[in-house]
Structure formats: C-alpha cells, structure tokens
Amino acid sequence: MKASTHDDRPWIPPDLADGEGLVGVGGDLTPSTLLKAYTDGVFPWFNDDDPILWWSPDPRAVIEFANLHVSRSLARTMRSGKFHVTIDQCFEMVMRECGERRPEGTWVTDGMVKAYSQLHRLGHAHSLEVWVGDDLAGGIYGVGVGTFFAGESMFHRVTDGSKVALVSLLQHLRERGYELFDVQMTTDHTERMGATEISRTEYLHRLRKAVNKSHVRFV
16 A cells, blocks of 8 residues: 555545555654544554554444443452552553563554653653552553543553553543543453444544543643
C-alpha cells in the first residue's frame, strides 16, 4: 500500500479503509502527527524493521465503562491492600515494560518510547502504575484527547498486576467524565474484562463527539 495524504496526514481517511484497516505508510511520530492520528481514529503499529504503519481496524474494540467486568477474586485482591496505584510517576518505565518479554516481538521500539514520552511531557499521554511496596508490579499507558482515551498496552510482573492497572484506569477515567475507552483489538485478557467490538463507523462517530469535548482532565 502506498502512502496517501490528506491535510499532511500520511494516512487515508479511515472511512475509506478496508476491514484490515491499514490506512497509511510513512510519516513521523511527532506529537502533532500522533494527536492527529488519535483524533482521526488511527494509531501506529509496526515492528522495528518496518516503516511506520498506520491502522484503523474494523471492527474496533472498546470497553464500555458500564460493562467493565471485575471478578469477585479480583475485587477481593483490590480491596486487600496488596497493591497501591499511582498516576504518571514513571511513564517511560511502564512503556518499556510493556515491550518486554513478548515472544512475538514488540512494537514498543525505542522510537515509539521517545515519541510517546514526548507526548507524555506535553500532557497527552499518561501512565498508571501498580506497586507492591516499592516494587513495580504492573502498569498501563495510553493517550487521551477530550473525553476519549486509548489504552495502548499494559504489563504485569506480579499476578493480577495488569488487571488491577486496567480496572484502576477505567475507574479513574469514569470518575473524571471520560466517555470512550479504546483498546483497538480484543485479546483474551481484555475480553474477560469486558471488551466488545463495534463497527468502525460507530467508533468514528463516537470518537468525533468525544474528542471535541474539553471539560475533563486526566490529573
């Protein structure tokens, strides 16, 4: 697929994409490009040896705040006091951990870490950390625009660390008035937590409404 542009974007409008969702090739990972991408319903996903690839799959996976599933055992774990949670305390560490120990390889390349860390410093990318004492047990990071938040990746070093991170993030976002939580594609893990798929058309409609609302703050 050749790179296509519209208004200096290296991707075609997602409405025109096929089901696989590859919408562009090339461009850069500057904050302005990344913010345009998330606002358009597009995200970068590529391996270290690839050019930058931009995606907008159909269907799209989301977790509805009202449909978050917390098992009884996980709820007990969260009440036990074993874990404690922080916000934006070690963004780059969380992001790098999300790329570790993946036998299939990782899209969390050094270039991605640098780009999203810059986005974090500008207040658009955030992390939530889960700790056992002074040890990092799990975490999640993502990007927020308006009342939209894209959960990019999560990890755990301790059993239930990533589950606690996901639940804690969704609770945090709901309390602050966010309306759309994107997980891009379902996995067994996110499906057990309540992830569902919606059409790209519905997703883009909801996204356009969510990114145009500015009354929320992540922190």
